[in-house]
Amino acid sequence: MEIPYTVEARPDTGVFNAKLGVWLFLASEVMLFGALFSSYVLLRTGAPAGTWHHGREFLNVPLATLNTIILIASSVTMVMSWASLKLNDFKKYRIYMGLTLLAGVGFLVVKGFEYGHKFEIGLLPKTNTFLAIYFTLTGLHGLHVIGGMILNGYFLGPGSKMFKTQPERFTNRVEVAGLYWHFVDLVWIFLFPTLYLL
Amino acid sequence: MSASDAESIRKQTRAYIVVFVTLMVMTILTVAVSYFHMPVGLAILVALVIASFKGSLVAAVFMHLSHERKLIYWVLLLTVIFFVVLMAIPSLSQWDQRMLR
Amino acid sequence: MALVDERVAHGHGEAHHEELGFWQKYVFSQDHKVIGIQYGFTALCFLLFGFSLMMMMRWSIAYPNQPIPLVGKLLKASGGIIVPEFYNQLGAMHGTIMVFLGIVPLAVGAFGNYIVPLQIGAPDMAFPKLNMASYWSYFIGGVIMLSSFFAPGGAAQSGWTSYPPLSDIAPTGQTMWLFGMLFLIISSVLGSMNFLVTIIQLRAPGLTWMRLPFFVWAQFVTSFLLLLAFPALQAAAVLQMMDRLAGTSFFLPSGLVVSGQQLQVAGGGSPLLWQHLFWFLAHPEVYVLILPAFGIVAEVIANNTRKPLWGYRSMVYAVTFLGFMSFIVWAHHMFMTGMGTVMSTFFQTTTMIISIPSVIVLTALLISLWGASIRFTVPMLFALAFLPMFAIGGLTGLPLGLAPADIHLHDTLYVIGHFHYVVAPGTVFAMFAGIYYWFPKVTGRKMSELLGKIHFWPSFLFMNGVFFPMLIQGLAGVQRRLYDGGASYSHAQPVLHWNAFMSGSAWLLGLSQIPFIFNLFWSMKKGEKVGANPWEATTLEWAAAPSPPIAHGNFAEIPTVHRGPYDYSLPGASTDFTPQHQLQEA
Numbered sequence: 001m002e003i004p005y006t007v008e009a010r011p012d013t014g015v016f017n018a019k020l021g022v023w024l025f026l027a028s029e030v031m032l033f034g035a036l037f038s039s040y041v042l043l044r045t046g047a048p049a050g051t052w053h054h055g056r057e058f059l060n061v062p063l064a065t066l067n068t069i070i071l072i073a074s075s076v077t078m079v080m081s082w083a084s085l086k087l088n089d090f091k092k093y094r095i096y097m098g099l100t101l102l103a104g105v106g107f108l109v110v111k112g113f114e115y116g117h118k119f120e121i122g123l124l125p126k127t128n129t130f131l132a133i134y135f136t137l138t139g140l141h142g143l144h145v146i147g148g149m150i151l152n153g154y155f156l157g158p159g160s161k162m163f164k165t166q167p168e169r170f171t172n173r174v175e176v177a178g179l180y181w182h183f184v185d186l187v188w189i190f191l192f193p194t195l196y197l198l
Numbered sequence: 199m200s201a202s203d204a205e206s207i208r209k210q211t212r213a214y215i216v217v218f219v220t221l222m223v224m225t226i227l228t229v230a231v232s233y234f235h236m237p238v239g240l241a242i243l244v245a246l247v248i249a250s251f252k253g254s255l256v257a258a259v260f261m262h263l264s265h266e267r268k269l270i271y272w273v274l275l276l277t278v279i280f281f282v283v284l285m286a287i288p289s290l291s292q293w294d295q296r297m298l299r
Numbered sequence: 300m301a302l303v304d305e306r307v308a309h310g311h312g313e314a315h316h317e318e319l320g321f322w323q324k325y326v327f328s329q330d331h332k333v334i335g336i337q338y339g340f341t342a343l344c345f346l347l348f349g350f351s352l353m354m355m356m357r358w359s360i361a362y363p364n365q366p367i368p369l370v371g372k373l374l375k376a377s378g379g380i381i382v383p384e385f386y387n388q389l390g391a392m393h394g395t396i397m398v399f400l401g402i403v404p405l406a407v408g409a410f411g412n413y414i415v416p417l418q419i420g421a422p423d424m425a426f427p428k429l430n431m432a433s434y435w436s437y438f439i440g441g442v443i444m445l446s447s448f449f450a451p452g453g454a455a456q457s458g459w460t461s462y463p464p465l466s467d468i469a470p471t472g473q474t475m476w477l478f479g480m481l482f483l484i485i486s487s488v489l490g491s492m493n494f495l496v497t498i499i500q501l502r503a504p505g506l507t508w509m510r511l512p513f514f515v516w517a518q519f520v521t522s523f524l525l526l527l528a529f530p531a532l533q534a535a536a537v538l539q540m541m542d543r544l545a546g547t548s549f550f551l552p553s554g555l556v557v558s559g560q561q562l563q564v565a566g567g568g569s570p571l572l573w574q575h576l577f578w579f580l581a582h583p584e585v586y587v588l589i590l591p592a593f594g595i596v597a598e599v600i601a602n603n604t605r606k607p608l609w610g611y612r613s614m615v616y617a618v619t620f621l622g623f624m625s626f627i628v629w630a631h632h633m634f635m636t637g638m639g640t641v642m643s644t645f646f647q648t649t650t651m652i653i654s655i656p657s658v659i660v661l662t663a664l665l666i667s668l669w670g671a672s673i674r675f676t677v678p679m680l681f682a683l684a685f686l687p688m689f690a691i692g693g694l695t696g697l698p699l700g701l702a703p704a705d706i707h708l709h710d711t712l713y714v715i716g717h718f719h720y721v722v723a724p725g726t727v728f729a730m731f732a733g734i735y736y737w738f739p740k741v742t743g744r745k746m747s748e749l750l751g752k753i754h755f756w757p758s759f760l761f762m763n764g765v766f767f768p769m770l771i772q773g774l775a776g777v778q779r780r781l782y783d784g785g786a787s788y789s790h791a792q793p794v795l796h797w798n799a800f801m802s803g804s805a806w807l808l809g810l811s812q813i814p815f816i817f818n819l820f821w822s823m824k825k826g827e828k829v830g831a832n833p834w835e836a837t838t839l840e841w842a843a844a845p846s847p848p849i850a851h852g853n854f855a856e857i858p859t860v861h862r863g864p865y866d867y868s869l870p871g872a873s874t875d876f877t878p879q880h881q882l883q884e885a
Contacts, residue, residue, distance in 0.1 A: 002422070003421075003422055003423055003425060003427070003501070004422075004500075004501065005500050005501070010500050013267065013269045013499060013500060014267035014268070014269065015267050015269060015270065015500075017425045017426070017496050017500050017501075018426075019270075020269065020270070020273075020495075020496050020499060020500060021425065021426060021492055021493070021496045023270050023273055023274070024273060024492045024495050024496065024526060025488070025492050027273055027274065027276070027277040027526065027527060028488050028492070028526050028527065028529070028530050029530070030277050030281055031277070031280065031281065031284065031527050031528075031530035031531060032530035032531075032533055032534055033534075034281045034284045034285060034530075035284055035530060035531040035533075035534035035535070035576055035579070036534045036537075036538075037285070038284050038285050038287050038288055039288075039534065039538060039549070039572055039576070041285070041288040041289075042287060042288030042291065042292070042569060042572055042575075043549070043567065043568065043569060043572065045288055045289075045292055046288070046292060046569055047567055051567065061229060061232075065225065065226075065229050068225050069222065069225060072218065072221045072222065072225065073218070075256060075260050076214055076215075076217075076218045076260075078260075079214050079260045080211060080214060083207050083210060083211050083214070086203075086204075086207045087204055087207055087208075124545070124546075125541060125545040125546065125547045126545060126546030126547050126548070126564065126565060127565060128565045128567070129547070129548060129549070129565060129566075129567040129568060132541060132545075132547035132548070132549060132565070133549075135541075135545070136537060136538065136541050136547075140537065178260070178261075179261055182256055182257075182260045182261045183261075185256060185260075186253050186256050186257065189249055189252045189253050189256065190249050190253060192225075192228075192249075193228055193232075193245035193246070193248070193249050194245070194246075194249075197228065197229065197232040197241075197245055198232075198238075198241060198242055198245055269499070276523070276527070277527065280527050280626050283626055283627055284531065284579065287575045287576075287579070290630075290642055291571065291575065291638070291642070293641075
């Protein structure tokens, strides 16, 4: 017996299973990053006056701005890849999805440069509490980027075979992967100012 | 896929481009503002307002939250409530400590 | 299963389940029933193991510094004596194993997995692959936890709460505890997401929200708690891992002195941050422990009183409210951290408010018994015992929720007595009720009633023998986590004689579980064979075949629901139960 509502929406809820699933998962992710943000605020406001180190002392704002732009652009290509599938244009889908994946690689490369430079000049998580929270938050975010890239890579490569047999189901899958990818982008939109600019 | 559906998708893709441009402008803006060296409180406020605006654009347009089902809204409402509780931890504990002093 | 064969013949979609080999069918299974059994079996093993740790602790408490009989040979280094450091490991791991590896996986993983899809008339969980991943993530987490006993310096020993700074500077076992915890959290988050989607999306036609069996409601609220509360501990575990592995000081304040030496760290951290994050999870977690128990007890009581549950709707509203409130009571665990009066007043108030819905549920269950011709089956005995036991657990909690009383009772054995009354004769009894109640569904055979009664009565007696004296000792001021049970404190002397009594009760409680273990395995092979609905129950799981076939599809065809969950003894009906899928009276 097939599990119902994997493709079409359940009439009374209006969504298909995976969409509800990913939103619930994102709700959980909101709480995860929320707890870390909360810890950041607690540690920062709790620090005795003048002892807190600020991001601008150590961090490279232009590089991070570049990364912000890359990640936002990847969000656009991601949503365009979904729209292409909706328009039944598989070729365009592959181009946009490829660009999304490329942007992910670009983001990680830039991040790698940033990390590498800091390690070189001896700025480590244990140096002070700001760097500790910086490395924890960006590291965890980086892991999420990698996770999203694996997902996107699967849907660009082996997973895309499904488009031939069950196009609607595949489009749904890409939409769900997109929701996750946009969330990763969204987290960065908040990480960027709170870590780099303030 | 019917013609009207395709048309609405095309309309949406135009919206994506507009949002993309807006997000870029906002990113430049938030970086530029940070060079003004405003008082800390104001700087935090401005940065968070811009970030929230950008975040809502991503959520509303890219994640299609602007026209999502009620069920999803309920899930998110619940999350927002508990998120607020979570974010209240630092202020709760420190405000209370200050009252003690 | 003509339907299934036909579908395989057509061979569309992912329906090739009939040809599954042994490994895919029983080990890496994606079927919710097999996964439920896997969860159940693993969790029962962990419960037994966690219980054994406690029996060792009880030796040290009753007879400190004396070599422990039987298992003493394993402790070569200390000549069979449980040294304080080892006692701390036993304590921390007993708590961790019982809560995170025993009860939650049994209550949610096992019962939820096996029963929920059946009760809502679904062919399986919404995401079978994810379901499998949840189980194996739990399994890996459990293996890591167990292997930490062999780490240099032993297992985690900073209590199940792992408070820093102690846990930050503890031996390697604590790092393994954190890694194990991350796997358990991933398992819980994926699992609860799966449950929520299943319950929202896969309900059978006609099964509206107010027709859901109460057990499903309990699992629904539980899943929300797991989904939204666990990430806080996940964040905390990541931070503590950074402290331990990368040398950061999230939880280490400046100028911390350890063994007369100032700790060489950047400092600036806050130990209280851990407590906030930990209890943000762990208070909802308390309700994760009790809500499924409510659900099981409600099912068993409705079935054995042959009456509809009294106040079904108010019970549903109560558990929903309970789940919501459980997120804003966490700091009542922290009255002793020097918080001010404003915050403690707030959390006292919310704590008193949250006791109301628990009382509503308990009262509704009690009133359900009124005027019923009760069938005293084994599951019903456990369910009935649950009511007063949980009541003692709940009522003893009230003084702890009020800061002035908590200041005296905090960290005494009174606290231990309180929450064990909730979890041990409370939740664990409900789990037993569930096992006896649903065993015929899983195996097609009933468990032995006689052995069940031999299991029940001594268990009931000795549970109280273990935990009631704790309340007495705690009120006398004896603290928890003492390896000698308080022998070195003068204020503990008047109540010290209880220690041997409690330990004896604990070992006898252990012996009383032997009939259960024997019954469980014996009845699988030799138990009385029964049909699909041996208890004459109304909910949908009994509409499926006894021991529903593995592979997809629980029902020959998805049933349509026509009525509420507990239509027992309908006036004018030919039998005293009317199943949910029955259209009208025959």
